[in-house]
Amino acid sequence: MPYLPDETLFSAISCFTYSELCLQQFLSRLIWLGNQLGLNFKGIKQATWFSLVKANKLSSLVDWLDWQLDDLSNVPNIGKKQSEMIIRQFQLAKKASFSQWLNALGMTGLPESIKSYCWQELMRWDIKDWQNKLSLSTKRATLYYQLAHEIMRTGIANTLIKIKIDGF
Structure with a gap:
């Protein structure tokens, strides 16, 4: 097993x-x-x-x-x-796109419309924003919200911002 x-x-x-x-x-x-x-x-x-x-x-x-x-x-x-x-x-x-980085960090399956946003915007969103702006279910919106905040909490996002990764 x-x-x-x-x-x-x-x-x-x-x-x-x-x-x-x-x-x-x-x-x-x-x-x-x-x-x-x-x-x-x-x-x-x-x-x-x-x-x-x-x-x-x-x-x-x-x-x-x-x-x-x-x-x-x-x-x-x-x-x-x-x-x-x-x-x-x-x-x-370092040259990868914002959406590639999000996917690489485990935020898979985001709609193409994510490309029109940046990290700073995502950090201001609550779960309802994730739902409404990206047409997500409550379950998916909650997961993306949690993932984004964990990426921020662990310092990963700050490193990406410091290195000037696209979208961060």
Whole structure:
């Protein structure tokens, strides 16, 4: 029988930052972040993310945004050539669209109309605004509202704002 996580500990809005308890969900979030529906990282797979987490390089989903080649020099199982490829992919992610970033952070299935808004606007919305402006059900609007506020609470949004990611 497959392992099911404890629903009292984990949810759609948990594990945006690393802790030993959150290892599996945090890794899943990193893998999703880099998949082709997210930021579309080439050559960065689960083993790479695991090596970075275990080398204490990641405590947040976006710690890598300001990395240079030297930041990867002492990570086990990651050589110079792979480090160069990883940094190249991370640099490309800075050019991703606002909607790509939202999807990469787990806010999947948002309507195309999300492109006409920016992060600062989303932060001012209550659940009714999410419903009305994006034609969402109460359940979906509540989830997006919670996700947005968790992304803000964990400092991820502030990092994206500081790096000047589109829409943030």
